[in-house]
Amino acid sequence: MSRRLAPLSVPYRIAERGSQxxxxxxxxxxSGGNAVGPYVVGPLLAVGIVGGFVLLxxxxxxxxxxxxxxxxxxxxxxxxxxxxxxxxxxxxxxxxQNVDIRRNAIQRVLGIAAVSFETAGGSQTEAKLRFVSFxxxxxxxSEIGRHKRRAxxxxxxxxxxxAELLFSLSPRELAIVGALSFDLxxxxxxFVLVSxxxxxxxxxxxxxxxxxxxxxxxxxxxxxxxxFSWLVGVAVAVLNxxxxxxxxxxxxxxxxxxxxxxxxxxxxxxxxxxxTIRDNPLKRVFGxxxxxxxxxxxxxxxxxxxxxxxxxxxxxxxxxxxxxxDIEPFGEVSFERPPRRVRRRYVARYxxxxxxxxxxxxxxxxxxxxxxxxxxxxxxVPAVPVAAHLKWRHRGYWLGPDHVVTRNGVxxxxxKVVPYDRVQTVIDTRSPFQRRWxxxxxTADTAGSLSIVNQDAAAVDVDEERAxxxxxxxxxxxxxxxxxxxxxxxxxxxEALGVAATxxxxxxxxGQNDAASSDGEASRSGPGPNGELSSESGxxxDGEASRxxxxxxxSDGEASRxxxxxxx
Amino acid sequence: MSDDLHAVDRADEPRVTSRRLDPRxxxxxxxxxxxxxxxxxxxxxxxxxxxxxxxxxxxxxTTVGVALVGVAYTVARYRLWTYEIRDDALYLERxxxxxxxxxxxxxxxxxxxxxxxxxxRTLGLASVVVYTAGSRGADVTVPGLxxxxxxxxxxxxxxxxxxxxxxxxx
Numbered sequence: 001m002s003r004r005l006a007p008l009s010v011p012y013r014i015a016e017r018g019s020q021x022x023x024x025x026x027x028x029x030x031s032g033g034n035a036v037g038p039y040v041v042g043p044l045l046a047v048g049i050v051g052g053f054v055l056l057x058x059x060x061x062x063x064x065x066x067x068x069x070x071x072x073x074x075x076x077x078x079x080x081x082x083x084x085x086x087x088x089x090x091x092x093x094x095x096x097q098n099v100d101i102r103r104n105a106i107q108r109v110l111g112i113a114a115v116s117f118e119t120a121g122g123s124q125t126e127a128k129l130r131f132v133s134f135x136x137x138x139x140x141x142s143e144i145g146r147h148k149r150r151a152x153x154x155x156x157x158x159x160x161x162x163a164e165l166l167f168s169l170s171p172r173e174l175a176i177v178g179a180l181s182f183d184l185x186x187x188x189x190x191f192v193l194v195s196x197x198x199x200x201x202x203x204x205x206x207x208x209x210x211x212x213x214x215x216x217x218x219x220x221x222x223x224x225x226x227x228f229s230w231l232v233g234v235a236v237a238v239l240n241x242x243x244x245x246x247x248x249x250x251x252x253x254x255x256x257x258x259x260x261x262x263x264x265x266x267x268x269x270x271x272x273x274x275x276t277i278r279d280n281p282l283k284r285v286f287g288x289x290x291x292x293x294x295x296x297x298x299x300x301x302x303x304x305x306x307x308x309x310x311x312x313x314x315x316x317x318x319x320x321x322x323x324x325x326d327i328e329p330f331g332e333v334s335f336e337r338p339p340r341r342v343r344r345r346y347v348a349r350y351x352x353x354x355x356x357x358x359x360x361x362x363x364x365x366x367x368x369x370x371x372x373x374x375x376x377x378x379x380x381v382p383a384v385p386v387a388a389h390l391k392w393r394h395r396g397y398w399l400g401p402d403h404v405v406t407r408n409g410v411x412x413x414x415x416k417v418v419p420y421d422r423v424q425t426v427i428d429t430r431s432p433f434q435r436r437w438x439x440x441x442x443t444a445d446t447a448g449s450l451s452i453v454n455q456d457a458a459a460v461d462v463d464e465e466r467a468x469x470x471x472x473x474x475x476x477x478x479x480x481x482x483x484x485x486x487x488x489x490x491x492x493x494x495e496a497l498g499v500a501a502t503x504x505x506x507x508x509x510x511g512q513n514d515a516a517s518s519d520g521e522a523s524r525s526g527p528g529p530n531g532e533l534s535s536e537s538g539x540x541x542d543g544e545a546s547r548x549x550x551x552x553x554x555s556d557g558e559a560s561r562x563x564x565x566x567x568x
Numbered sequence: 569m570s571d572d573l574h575a576v577d578r579a580d581e582p583r584v585t586s587r588r589l590d591p592r593x594x595x596x597x598x599x600x601x602x603x604x605x606x607x608x609x610x611x612x613x614x615x616x617x618x619x620x621x622x623x624x625x626x627x628x629x630t631t632v633g634v635a636l637v638g639v640a641y642t643v644a645r646y647r648l649w650t651y652e653i654r655d656d657a658l659y660l661e662r663x664x665x666x667x668x669x670x671x672x673x674x675x676x677x678x679x680x681x682x683x684x685x686x687x688x689r690t691l692g693l694a695s696v697v698v699y700t701a702g703s704r705g706a707d708v709t710v711p712g713l714x715x716x717x718x719x720x721x722x723x724x725x726x727x728x729x730x731x732x733x734x735x736x737x738x
Contacts, residue, residue, distance in 0.1 A: 424676050424702030428669040435667070445702040475671040479656050479732070482675045486733075 002071040002078075006112045009131040013061045018054050026050060070129065072143055077117065079127055091126060093147040095119045097271055097295070101137045101264035108262065113137040117144075141266060145252055148268070163254055167312060167323045169244040176288070177241055177313045181233030182226075190225050241313050246323070253293070253327070271295040273446045274457065275324050275417040279317070281410070289320040293327070294446075330403040330417050335396025338439070338461040342395075345437050345461070346388035354380055397442075397459035397470075402481065404444055404474060406457040416457035420481035422446050426474045428467055440467035444474055586652045593712025594646045596687045601638025605631045651710055653724065656732065658698060660708065672708055674732035676700045680725045682718040694718035698725065 026046065063083045071078045076090040098118040107113060112131040119126040132140070169177075242259035253267040276292040283289055291312040312320060325331070354377055361374035390410045398405045404423070407415045427443045434440060443458040459470060609631030616622035644664045652659040658672040678699045688694060694715045698708040713721060 424700045425673075425708065426671040428667075428671075429663075430667040432665050445700075447701040471669065471671055475657050475673050479673045479675050482673070 002069040002080075003136075005065055005068055005129060006131055006133045006136070007065070008110050008112050008133075010061050010065045012107070012110060012112065012131060013064070014054075014058050017061070018057050021053060021057065072140075072147070075147070077127070077144065079129075089127060091117060091119070093144055096126070096144055096148070097268060099141040099144055099266050101134075101141065101262075103134065103262045105260045107131065108134075108260075113264075115140055138264070141254075141264070145249065145266065149251060163247040163249050165245060165247045166253075166326055167246040167315070167319065169241060169313070169315065173288075173313075173315050174238065174241055174244075178234040178237040180314070181237040182229050186229045186232065187225055190221075237313070244313070246312065248326070267293060267295055269327070272327065273418070273422045275328055277320055277324060277415040277417075279413050283314070283317075284413075287317045288314050289317045290314055291320045291324060324417060328403060328417055328419060330400050330405060333398050333400065333405050333415075335398050335405070335407055337396050338392060338459075339463050340392070341437060342439065342461045343385075343388045343392045345433070345439070346391050347384055350384045350387055351381075354378065354384070395460055397462070399470075399473065399477070404457060404477075406444075406459055408455070408458065408460055414455070418444050418446055418457045420474075420477045421485045423474060423478040426471050426478070428471045430464070430467075434461065437461075438464045440464050442467050442470045442474065586650055589646065589649050589710075589712030590693060590714060590717070591646065592691050592693055594642050595691055596685075596693065596711070597642040597645060598639055599687055601642060602635055605634035605638060608634050646712075649712070653721075653728070658708070658725065660710065670708060672698055672700060674725070674729045676702075677725060677729040680722045680729075682713075682715075682722050684715070684718075696721045696725070 060083060064081075067081065067083055067086075069080045073090075075094075076092050077096065079087075079089045079091070081087050081089075096117050096119060100116045100118065101113045102116070103113045111134055113134045114131050115129040115137045117127045129137075129140075239259045239261070241257055244255070244257040246253060246255045248254070248269070251269050253269060253272075254265070255267070256262065256264050272293055272295055274294040276294065277289050278292065279289040293311060312323065315323075357377045358375060361372075361377060365371050365374040387410075394407060394410050394413055396407045403417050403419050405415065405417050407413065423444045424447055425445045427445055428440055429443070430440045439461045440463075441458055441460045442462060443456050445456050459467075462470060609627045612622065612630045613627035616624075616626055641664055645662070648664060648667070649662045651661070656673055656675075658674070658677075660668075660670045660672075662668055678701055680699070681697045682694050683697055684694045688711075692715065693711075694713050694717070695709050695711040696713060696718050698710070700708070710721065
């Protein structure tokens with residue numbers, strides 16, 4: 001049965017688009033009218049034109065509403081839309097990774113919500129419903145979750161259907177999140193403004209005017225800006241994270257948050273690649289930490305907006321650890337530290353940095369003709385061994401039964417938990433400096449999306465020989481874990497469906513052929529289509545390059561990628 | 569089916585084959601450094617004309633110097649580049665300054681392409697690109713193969729990926 005959007009979406013869309021359009025038009029017409037002369041476009045005519053546009057818009061939006069249909073079929077979400085150019089889309093449930101619901105204040109009053117369907121492989125939203133009633137949005141979210149489960153049925157179908165609350169942000173934690181938030185946009189703007197106009201501004205300061213006044217004034221501006229951006233930060237944090245709660249159904253995490261705008265999202269547990277626990281010295285002292293959940297391809301709120309919506313912004317450390325353990329049961333971690341000689345390496349490194357800074361200061365002091373205490377940075381020399389020791393102390397890695405856990409950083413310490421079956425490749429790098437100390441860095445690359453900007457889980461500065469072992473061990477554990485997981489999945493499906501294995505394969509293939517190239521589905525089950533091949537590959541066997549074990553050595557994958565053949 | 573594959577693979581392959589690239593890949597790499605050298609030379613020439621006065625031989629010296637360093641680097645790079653097809657994984661070792669060793673478990677292979685750039689084509693060389701879902705996936709390129717060698721490697725990797733999968737899934 002196909003459905004329509006909520007009727008209230010028509011007036012809302014008209015108002016939304018209309019207000020933007022009308023404002024733009026008014027500006028153009030009025031200013032344009034002044035330029036061309038009042039004879040050409042009078043205010044009356046302007047209003048008339050705008051009115052015409054609004055009418056047109058109303059007609060368009062009504063048509064949009066009337067021609068927009070969606071339907072939940074057995075295995076796809078079908079959307080038919082478009083006023084002039086028609087568009088029909090069928091999105092297989094398998095491909096839908098997240099169903100996000102957003103409502104702003106007005107939409108909440110009207111009881112409508114925007115639903116967006118995110119798929120793996122790219123940050124782009126696959127489809128949007130603007131708008132359906134909030135109940136319908138929730139229904140869609142749970143229905144799609146249910147359909148996805150049905151595609152991979154397991155024991156106790158309905159048992160895990162209702163959500164279990166994993167975590168909710170306490171008011172106290174929200175207050176701290178707010179208090180620690182700064183909105184950096186204003187200081188940034190002010191900084192750019194001031195730095196670009198300093199020579200200009202300085203002409204305004206009269207010569208007789210004391211330096212003190214100027215400094216005081218500048219200080220006042222700085223304090224005001226800081227205060228303002230802090231207040232904005234508080235407001236933004238409270239608006240975003242008010243009543244944050246994270247719950248789990250059997251195979252999804254669901255989050256809700258926001259004071260005025262409510263966000264409801266879901267993250268399939270299957271797509272989770274890495275958990276990152278981040279803290280800093282201050283948070284450590286008071287026993288707080290932040291948790292990020294990385295998924296393949298799309299992470300809610302990543303990329304466009306700042307911060308991760310699925311992340312726990314701040315909570316008591318024990319609660320964060322408990323939550324992380326709920327999501328990925330990695331158990332008690334006992335880190336193995338790098339060899340002690342690493343500390344000497346860090347001492348050398350910091351001393352070199354200090355030396356360079358001091359030399360630069362000396363050069364500046366000599367060149368400027370106005371000598372200043374260039375040896376200032378040397379005050380930090382006693383702190384060097386301490387810093388080196390701390391750096392060493394906070395580094396570590398641990399190979400658990402099912403997870404590799406790494407920890408790095410002092411000022412921004414990150415503990416990363418990666419299940420073995422999410423590791424994609426293992427990379428061992430040794431810089432010339434590391435080679436001098438017989439050290440290496442072993443990185444476990446995942447398909448996580450944060451990893452492109454952030455660091456992957458890495459055991460930094462481990463002993464060379466240990467690195468050799470670690471590399472082999474990680475690759476082997478990955479292989480075993482992937483195999484085990486795949487076997488379990490196949491087994492479950494076979495049991496649940498009560499059919500022969502070959503049928504399951506064909507079924508799976510149908511679902512997976514749609515999946516985009518390097519998406520989460522493939523990443524979690526390894527080279528997707530290959531598994532099916534080991535049987536006498538059934539019908540519909542096309543696609544990936546890894547087809548045909550024996551035959552046709554020529555050119556199937558040949559032309560598909562252009563030669564980006566620069567390895568470095 | 570998968571048993572057949574095992575038999576074939578294990579019969580005619582040693583367990584670990586460590587391989588080097590075709591020496592002609594050095595020409596490809598050297599050609600790239602020459603391009604860089606010429607560009608830098610031109611840049612120095614432009615600089616000497618517009619901004620600072622440099623000795624007239626500076627552009628030529630830059631080009632020659634960079635080219636020499638490039639050649640030395642290329643040779644070192646070739647010497648250090650090896651790859652192995654192991655039982656469960658593709659293993660690459662490379663890098664002159666920073667040594668990089670990459671392990672790509674066969675279960676993680678998404679697909680394998682062979683590609684031929686313009687310089688490679690004129691020399692009759694090809695590369696194999698191995699894709700995983702990892703964020704650094706496309707990093708894994710094996711350059712400096714003959715076209716037959718590239719096809720061969722691609723086919724072997726495919727077969728090994730299938731074997732890895734077959735073993736585990738069934």
